[in-house]
Amino acid sequence: DAGVIQSPRHEVTEMGQEVTLRCKPISGHDYLFWYRQTMMRGLELLIYFNNNVPIDDSGMPEDRFSAKMPNASFSTLKIQPSEPRDSAVYFCASSPSSQGNSYEQYFGPGTRLTVT
């Protein structure tokens, strides 16, 4: 299995531009999570999906952030417009489940976003 795939691995953009991060979860996993990691705030859960449905988006910082999961094998996290404080490493993770409960998470390599 290729593991969780994220693209791009690095993104440098100017303030005000739209940024789209992409994730392909591990096949058969029905939970998908988006995290952000910074030195100041550590690892933050932004949003997670179960069977392609958003379950909890309380961690999404503001309306500039949006996430979608159109099918079981693809998710996007979009920032529009981007700001310098959005600079961080964004991780996607997926998790298998049993009887509706998720277990360990498998993380992608992350996308390092720099907004100038």
Added chain:
Amino acid sequence: AQSVAQPEDQVNVAEGNPLTVKCTYSVSGNPYLFWYVQYPNRGLQFLLKYITGDNLVKGSYGFEAEFNKSQTSFHLKKPSALVSDSALYFCAVRDHNTNAGKSTFGDGTTLTVKP
């Protein structure tokens, strides 16, 4: 509500010595507990988990963790540390009574193993 605490930001040990990275948790029901490791410029990597059963859980790379319900702890241990174990370690908890999908992660502990 569920929460987890890693009381040490940094742990330093000499190669060959035993290591312990501490984790305590709080849940309203019974916990699922996890340890993850993050090497520089990499994503988090699952090490081991406690779901139920034996309190001593063995995982990848020679790591183990002991679930202690009375002390609400799940400390990560290794009998003999390697320089290559140097990384950032995260403890995570999920309350299986909530039937919620998300885990709560600790702030992480940086382990440095010196030759």
